[in-house]
Amino acid sequence: MSEREKEREAGREVTQVGAAIDDFADYLSLVKGRSAATVRGYRSDLATLTEFAPTFRSFTIVTLRSWLANGVDQGLARTSLARRTAAARAFSTWAYNHEYLASDVAARLKTPKINRKLPQVLSTERAAELVTQPRANADNPTGPEAVRDQAMLELLYATGIRVSELTNLDVGDLDLDRMQARVTGKGNKQRVVPFGKQARLALNAWLNHGRDEIAGDTPALFVGVRGNRIDPRQVRRIVERAGQETDVPHLTPHGLRHSAATHLLEGGADLRLVQELLGHSSMQTTQIYTHVSAQRLKDVFAQAHPRA
Incomplete structure (x- = not known):
């Protein structure tokens, strides 16, 4: 040649x-x-x-x-x-x-080992304070944005869904009577996640007394001030601000996801059910929360046991 x-x-x-x-x-x-x-x-x-x-x-x-x-x-x-x-x-x-x-x-090729840090986890008391804080501290505590922010925080903590899953939700994905939402996760895989009474109250308030005031012609559940589907970056800013107001600096939506998963396990939930709720394809991903719970147990033991 x-x-x-x-x-x-x-x-x-x-x-x-x-x-x-x-x-x-x-x-x-x-x-x-x-x-x-x-x-x-x-x-x-x-x-x-x-x-x-x-x-x-x-x-x-x-x-x-x-x-x-x-x-x-x-x-x-x-x-x-x-x-x-x-x-x-x-x-x-x-x-x-x-x-x-x-x-x-x-x-x-071998995949390099990743040193995984234990995720930030809120106490149940701090989490409860955080999800109710926006309405109390907002400049307009009864305005549509304050109502929206509380509904988003309640839903993030109640379900442990990702921020991208939250922003992709449509109104039609909610079933308030059954207290569940249809979520589209990674790989366009859909799953149904339950939420509690407090999240339903917050969502009802948003749908009945907030969304119509700022929503444009969009099926999106959560919208920004211009009436379009809310951006994930805006949600991250809202979560971070709520964290600052409750002395939890640098809080992220993933921090709420970690907290939700850990609190479920500490409350007795089965690991496989938590895996399904979070939309993890591998049990290995979910198992990190067992390490978090074990570490928290050690911390409590060290503080409370007389012979620790």
């Missing part, structure tokens, strides 16, 4: 990799039902990978390890490196199944 033919072949391979990444992203979204955030993250990771492996011929285990090592040199967090590894492995399997690769090269 002449040098010009080799250049042409290399050029075709580069184009092929770029097109393959686009097709792979479509596969993740349309076939696997991965979230837009996951698809964006994988696409971004694979874009950096093509700098090390611009052709399928150069897509080797040595190149992949060099790419990950470069991420370490750049100071990437272990979570980012783990996502890079997952992206490469998923793409490698897809490329092998579509005959771009002769073997599933990245299957030999």
Whole structure:
């Protein structure tokens, strides 16, 4: 093969990799039902990978390890490196199944261990104070935004749903009589989550005395001041502000999710039921809350037992 033919072949391979990444992203979204955030993250990771492996011929285990090592040199967090590894492995399997690769090269990559921190967990008393605080401290305590904020906080703590799941809820997803909501989680998987009487009261107040005042032509359950579906960033700000007002700095919606799960387990709920409520695909993800409960038990023991 002449040098010009080799250049042409290399050029075709580069184009092929770029097109393959686009097709792979479509596969993740349309076939696997991965979230837009996951698809964006994988696409971004694979874009950096093509700098090390611009052709399928150069897509080797040595190149992949060099790419990950470069991420370490750049100071990437272990979570980012783990996502890079997952992206490469998923793409490698897809490329092998579509005959771009002769073997599933990245299957030999090992995912770096992630040092998982125990999540922040509120006490039941502090959680109860927090979800009722917005109405008491808002500039307009009876205004639609204050009523909305309390309903969102009550629902987040009552159900443990993710902030993205909360913002995607429509009015039609609620069943106030049965006190349950239909939630669409990761991978577009739907589940039904129950909520209690306090959340129902807050939701009723929002639907009957708040939402109509600011909602535009949208089916969204929670809306912003312009009447459109509320943005997750705005919800995070509302939760953080509520935390500051109750001396819980840097509180996030995920902190309420952690608290809800932990309080359920401490109250005697079965781990598998908590897994279903939270929408975890793996029991391993849910098991972190057993460690949280165990640590809290140790703390209480240390404070209360005379021979601790």
